Amino acid sequence: MVQISVDHDAKKMTFKxxxxxxxxxxxxxxxxxxxxCALFYYMNDEVEFLPNYKEWLVCVxxxxxxxxxxxxxxxxxx
Amino acid sequence: MxxxxxxxxxxxxxxxQASIQTSINTQNLWKKMSFKFSPTFKHADIKLLSDHLVxxxxxxxxxxxxxxxDIEKSGKISTFAFKIKQCTSNWVAVGMCHKNIVVSKNYGxxxxxxxxxxxxxxANGGSWSNTKYDANNCVKVQIWFNSRHxxx
Numbered sequence: 001m002v003q004i005s006v007d008h009d010a011k012k013m014t015f016k017x018x019x020x021x022x023x024x025x026x027x028x029x030x031x032x033x034x035x036x037c038a039l040f041y042y043m044n045d046e047v048e049f050l051p052n053y054k055e056w057l058v059c060v061x062x063x064x065x066x067x068x069x070x071x072x073x074x075x076x077x078x
Numbered sequence: 079m080x081x082x083x084x085x086x087x088x089x090x091x092x093x094x095q096a097s098i099q100t101s102i103n104t105q106n107l108w109k110k111m112s113f114k115f116s117p118t119f120k121h122a123d124i125k126l127l128s129d130h131l132v133x134x135x136x137x138x139x140x141x142x143x144x145x146x147x148d149i150e151k152s153g154k155i156s157t158f159a160f161k162i163k164q165c166t167s168n169w170v171a172v173g174m175c176h177k178n179i180v181v182s183k184n185y186g187x188x189x190x191x192x193x194x195x196x197x198x199x200x201a202n203g204g205s206w207s208n209t210k211y212d213a214n215n216c217v218k219v220q221i222w223f224n225s226r227h228x229x230x
Contacts, residue, residue: 002172002199006149006156013174015199015219022219024173026197027209032178033148036113036158039175039187039198040124040134040141042167049113049130049145050159069091075083 001050004036113158119144119177121185131163140187142180142196149174165201173198176208189215 003016006026015022028034038047114129121141125133132143149156160172179195188194189206192214198206199219207213 001159001161003157003159004173006174008150008154008156013197015173020219022199022205024197024199024205024207024213025210026174026207028150029176029179032176033150034174034197035119035148035177036145036160037173037175037180037196037198038132038143038160039171039173039196039200040121040143041169042138043134043136044164045167045170046127046131046133046162046164047143047170047172048161048163049115050161051113051130068094069087075087 006034113145113147116144116146119146119181119185124185133164140189142175142185142187144175144177144180144185148177162201168201171196171198171200171204171206173206179208 001017005014005016007013008028011026011028013024013026015024026034036049040047115126115132117126120126120132120143123134123136123139123141124143125135127133134141149158162170162172173196175196175198177195179193183195187196192207192209192211194206195208196206197208200206203217203219205213205216205218
């Protein structure tokens with residue numbers, strides 16, 4: 001899986017795969033917006049867009065918050 | 079004393095929650111953009127297997143498949159992901175592109191010059207930039223995609 005993050009303010013996109021990442025600067029053109037895309041050359045290659053990949057990030061945040069709340073609760077008990 | 083500590087804990091938790099919520103909203107994590115491969119804005123040799131899955135067919139040659147809507151509608155920071163389901167050739171690229179430029183070139187791609195409309199990374203580690211010579215048609219990363227029958 002390749003995750004792509006686009007920062008519109010910094011005009012920079014980041015490609016991430018596992019622990020590796022690569023940054024690429026981009027420019028905007030008035031009247032010609034940017035769209036996600038795939039580019040092929042050979043036959044029978046397939047690319048899938050993953051619409052729900054973000055959900056794990058939300059879970060990570062909530063687990064972290066739960067852990068933090070347990071920590072504070074234990075401190076308060078002491 | 080215990081009540082006072084619990085109140086302090088609750089206060090800190092509320093502050094952390096607000097901080098996380100701000101961070102989430104900034105990154106637009108809650109807003110799911112329903113990107114789909116366009117049945118219109120694609121090369122004729124691209125087959126839509128579903129809204130989120132495309133396949134190249136018929137003949138070799140560069141061919142774009144564009145998704146909709148545009149990225150700028152998804153907020154300050156847009157994030158999305160692709161999975162290379164099949165790449166026997168070690169040449170598939172993903173990223174984003176200027177639709178009008180790509181359409182004007184009939185969904186083809188001239189890799190040797192800038193102005194092709196794309197900002198992408200390809201299976202062989204290549205970087206492709208519409209605007210910068212030093213980030214176009216050059217290997218910038220280790221090979222990310224396995225070359226044969228990969229599913230990443």
